[in-house]
Amino acid sequence: MKISRDALLLPVDGLEQRKMETVDFKDVDHYEEDGVTPVFKKHLKERTILTKRTRADKILFGIVFVIFLIQSISLFIPIAWLFMSSLKMPNEFFSVQPFLGHSQSALPLFWEFENYIEIFSNPNFKFMTMLFNSLWYTLTGTALEIFLPTMTAYVLSRYKFFGRNFLYTLIVITLMIPIVGTTGAALRFFGFLRVYDTLMFPLVAGLGGGFSGIFLVYYGFFKTISESYSEAARIDGAGHFTIFFRIILPQAAPIIFTYAITQAIGRWNDYISVLTYMKSHPTLASGLYELEKEQMHSDGDYPVYFAGLFLSLLPPVILFATFSQKIMTSVSIGGLKG
Amino acid sequence: MSKVKADQAVLATLPSVNKKKTDWSAVIFIVSFLSIHIIWFLIYWACVNINSFLLAFQDFNGNFTPQYVLNVLEDIFTKEALTSNLGRCVVNTFIFALRDALFIFFHLGIAYFFYKKITGYRAFQIIFYLPGIISEVALAMAFKHFVGDKGPIVEMLLNSGIIETAPSLLETELDDRGFWTMLFYTIWLGWGGNMLLLGGALARVPLEVVESARLDGVGSGRELVSIILPLVWPTMSTLFLLKLTTMFTASGPALVLMGNNAMNQHAGNIAFYIYYYSVYARDDNMVSAAGLVFTTIGVPLVMFLRWLVEKVPVVEY
Numbered sequence: 001m002k003i004s005r006d007a008l009l010l011p012v013d014g015l016e017q018r019k020m021e022t023v024d025f026k027d028v029d030h031y032e033e034d035g036v037t038p039v040f041k042k043h044l045k046e047r048t049i050l051t052k053r054t055r056a057d058k059i060l061f062g063i064v065f066v067i068f069l070i071q072s073i074s075l076f077i078p079i080a081w082l083f084m085s086s087l088k089m090p091n092e093f094f095s096v097q098p099f100l101g102h103s104q105s106a107l108p109l110f111w112e113f114e115n116y117i118e119i120f121s122n123p124n125f126k127f128m129t130m131l132f133n134s135l136w137y138t139l140t141g142t143a144l145e146i147f148l149p150t151m152t153a154y155v156l157s158r159y160k161f162f163g164r165n166f167l168y169t170l171i172v173i174t175l176m177i178p179i180v181g182t183t184g185a186a187l188r189f190f191g192f193l194r195v196y197d198t199l200m201f202p203l204v205a206g207l208g209g210g211f212s213g214i215f216l217v218y219y220g221f222f223k224t225i226s227e228s229y230s231e232a233a234r235i236d237g238a239g240h241f242t243i244f245f246r247i248i249l250p251q252a253a254p255i256i257f258t259y260a261i262t263q264a265i266g267r268w269n270d271y272i273s274v275l276t277y278m279k280s281h282p283t284l285a286s287g288l289y290e291l292e293k294e295q296m297h298s299d300g301d302y303p304v305y306f307a308g309l310f311l312s313l314l315p316p317v318i319l320f321a322t323f324s325q326k327i328m329t330s331v332s333i334g335g336l337k338g
Numbered sequence: 339m340s341k342v343k344a345d346q347a348v349l350a351t352l353p354s355v356n357k358k359k360t361d362w363s364a365v366i367f368i369v370s371f372l373s374i375h376i377i378w379f380l381i382y383w384a385c386v387n388i389n390s391f392l393l394a395f396q397d398f399n400g401n402f403t404p405q406y407v408l409n410v411l412e413d414i415f416t417k418e419a420l421t422s423n424l425g426r427c428v429v430n431t432f433i434f435a436l437r438d439a440l441f442i443f444f445h446l447g448i449a450y451f452f453y454k455k456i457t458g459y460r461a462f463q464i465i466f467y468l469p470g471i472i473s474e475v476a477l478a479m480a481f482k483h484f485v486g487d488k489g490p491i492v493e494m495l496l497n498s499g500i501i502e503t504a505p506s507l508l509e510t511e512l513d514d515r516g517f518w519t520m521l522f523y524t525i526w527l528g529w530g531g532n533m534l535l536l537g538g539a540l541a542r543v544p545l546e547v548v549e550s551a552r553l554d555g556v557g558s559g560r561e562l563v564s565i566i567l568p569l570v571w572p573t574m575s576t577l578f579l580l581k582l583t584t585m586f587t588a589s590g591p592a593l594v595l596m597g598n599n600a601m602n603q604h605a606g607n608i609a610f611y612i613y614y615y616s617v618y619a620r621d622d623n624m625v626s627a628a629g630l631v632f633t634t635i636g637v638p639l640v641m642f643l644r645w646l647v648e649k650v651p652v653v654e655y
Contacts, residue, residue: 049549050454057558064451065458071529072465078480079472081490085483105490151371159368167376174383178636180586181612181629184622185390189382208382210375240367269473272589276617289475289594302483313476320471324464328534 079313086306087111093302115307122301127308130287134312137202137274137283138267144206145214146260150252152210153218154244158230168219171211183276190277201278214259221255222248254326261323265316284312393626406627414631423601424611424628430517431585431607437521438581441528442574448529449536450562453543463537466530478594481523482508508595508603516603520595532577539573540566568653575647582640586632589613608632 053061085093088108119127156168190196195204225248233243249256274286282290288309295305320327397403413424448466452459469477483489487504495501507519543566551565567574589609592600598618600606606614608628615625 045545049545049552052552054557060558061451061454061456065456068451068456068458068462072462074526075465075469078477078484081484082476082480105494148375152375155368155371159364161368167372171379176583176640178583178586178633178640179387179629180608180632180636181625181627182386182390183612183616183629184393184625185386187616188389188622189386207374207378211379240364244367265471269475271475272593272613275593276613279617285473285475288479292479293597306479309473309476309479313473316471316473317468320468324467328463328467328537 081105082306083310084108086115086303086310087113088303090301090303112303115304116311118301118304119308119311122304125291125304125308126282126287127284130282130284133199133274133278133281133287134268134283134285136199137270137278138264141202141206141267142260142264144203145209145212145263146256148207148210149212149215149218150249150256151244153215154222154248157219157222158227171215174211175213175216187276197278197280199278199281205277214263217255217259218252221252225251258323258327261319261327265319268316284308288312390626390629393623394630395627396623398621398623406623407630409624410627410631423606426604427601427606427608427611430605431609433521434524434588434590434607435582435585437525438585439578441525442532442577442581445529445532446536446567446570446574447562449533449540450558450566452533452537453540454558463530463533467533468530469527470530474591475594477527478523478591482595485519511599511602514604516596516600517605520591520605523591523595535573535577536570539570543569571650572652575650578647579640579644582643586636587612 084107089110089112092109119125156164187196190201190204193204195201229247229251230243233247238247268283269285271283271285271289274281274283275289279286288305291305291308295302394407395402395404397405410424413422414428452463456462485491485507487506487509492501492504496504505515508516510516547565547569548561551561556565586608588607589612590607592605592607592610593613596603596605598614600610601614611628612625615621615628
């Protein structure tokens with residue numbers, strides 16, 4: 001029996017198990033001439049080795065599967081409860097005793113989708129301001145932290161000049177030494193620059209991104225790009241800036257994009273830095289944390305507050321859902337040797 | 339002209355910073371790309387660290403005194419250690435470090451089952467990774483209210499008579515239950531940590547090694563411990579060292595779960611202590627003194643553990 005050429009081109013996970021079982025190795029070898037089967041055979045071999053289980057293994061994998069399933073469900077329960085609570089009325093949420101036959105774990109009596117409108121319209125929550133601050137903090141910080149290290153990493157990895165090795169060593173050492181407790185001095189430094197507790201903070205602090213941790217990733221990547229690209233461009237009359245912006249940077253686009261996504265998610269969720277350096281300009285993360293304290297003290301409108309919390313977790317989830325495969329593949333492949 | 343000579347002729351026309359004749363366009367390029375970063379790096383790094391060092395030996399009025407540093411040392415190296423806030427933060431920090439170290443092995447176990455394509459592994463991968471994506475504030479608030487005294491779990495336990503009073507897991511200052519609840523929270527959410535890097539390392543393990551072990555009748559446990567673990571050890575040791583480097587700077591969810599009250603609930607760690615005294619108490623001298631002491635402890639500790647980890651022979655493949 002022969003397997004179709006289309007099936008051979010598919011990754012093995014895309015094939016049904018039934019198809020896998022009907023593969024005739026003699027026929028597979030037949031396709032080796034056109035360069036398709038080695039990949040398929042690798043997948044097939046991988047799948048066979050990695051999924052072959054003894055009886056004891058089957059029991060173990062069954063138990064682990066159940067544990068993973070329980071863990072997965074448990075991760076969704078509080079989020080589902082948060083969403084459910086965001087649709088309740090304040091009185092319903094606050095009732096310690098069952099309220100009109102309802103309780104904390106029950107579905108809402110009336111589905112108050114208006115809570116999701118009120119979070120935007122109620123000035124007490126300042127949701128739109130926080131949303132703007134979040135976007136500003138995320139976009140400016142991410143743009144600087146992602147782009148600036150490309151400049152430093154490119155020059156240090158591709159050009160030979162006096163002091164290059166010293167500079168590289170200095171950066172690596174400062175990245176590796178766990179210096180603790182400089183927050184007080186940093187607060188004073190940004191205060192001196194007149195950017196403490198202002199919206200300019202992410203811009204000014206972002207200028208220091210040239211030698212952040214991502215620098216090392218870019219440095220390693222630029223080292224792997226063949227010099228022949230630059231040489232060919234130079235022969236065609238391209239200058240150093242043209243080579244960087246039009247030849248090298250596009251090649252780094254996938255890695256830059258992946259780190260931009262992860263960096264943006266991290267920035268969107270960052271609340272400690274915002275509470276420390278720009279407290280008067282809360283983002284969604286820091287602002288919702290502060291709002292919780294106000295709700296607690298004033299027995300405020302928790303369902304509306306929960307609506308805000310639920311909305312705040314959507315952008316990273318949507319970003320991740322859209323690019324999850326790319327992120328996972330890039331980080332896995334670009335990971336550590338071992 | 340031979341091809342080699344032709345290539346040499348082409349190369350000879352190329353500008354290079356290595357040549358005796360200075361390539362000014364390259365110099366301008368290098369300077370324009372590096373100067374602002376070097377200046378910023380030197381100013382920020384030097385200003386902040388030197389100032390932090392000086393602050394550690396000053397009092398509130400700017401007079402030089404070693405008192406703050408001595409206070410910190412007293413808090414962590416004397417009998418007061420177990421009762422002082424800082425002493426407790428140190429203990430918690432090391433408990434978290436131990437958790438992180440054990441977690442790396444736990445994560446390897448999880449990554450191994452994904453590697454062996456356990457049923458539904460793609461879905462599990464994404465679900466376990468989600469807590470790293472979702473806003474910590476949103477997740478922590480959901481958890482806090484979910485297990486809180488007015489939350490559904492306590493309500494159900496009270497209604498069913500399993501408990502008679504609400505436990506105040508994240509509110510009481512009477513004992514350590516806030517800390518242990520927080521520890522449970524981090525373990526519950528942390529299943530997806532290191533997953534991608536360990537997954538990448540496992541994907542590079544030669545299949546022939548796994549196959550031959552299987553043919554020799556090796557089971558999953560033995561395969562994981564005796565074959566996979568040595569092969570991915572470089573990745574694990576790097577993760578271990580990375581965790582160690584951030585040991586004193588990662589505050590964890592104490593702030594978001596318990597607020598500034600985390601200190602009174604014995605749930606703070608060193609990073610939280612630093613945050614608390616810099617932002618909430620605004621005692622820059624105390625923060626700097628604590629930072630100086632922990633940097634002095636942390637640097638040799640990291641160096642020693644790096645040396646220790648590198649002592650483990652690396653399997654080449």
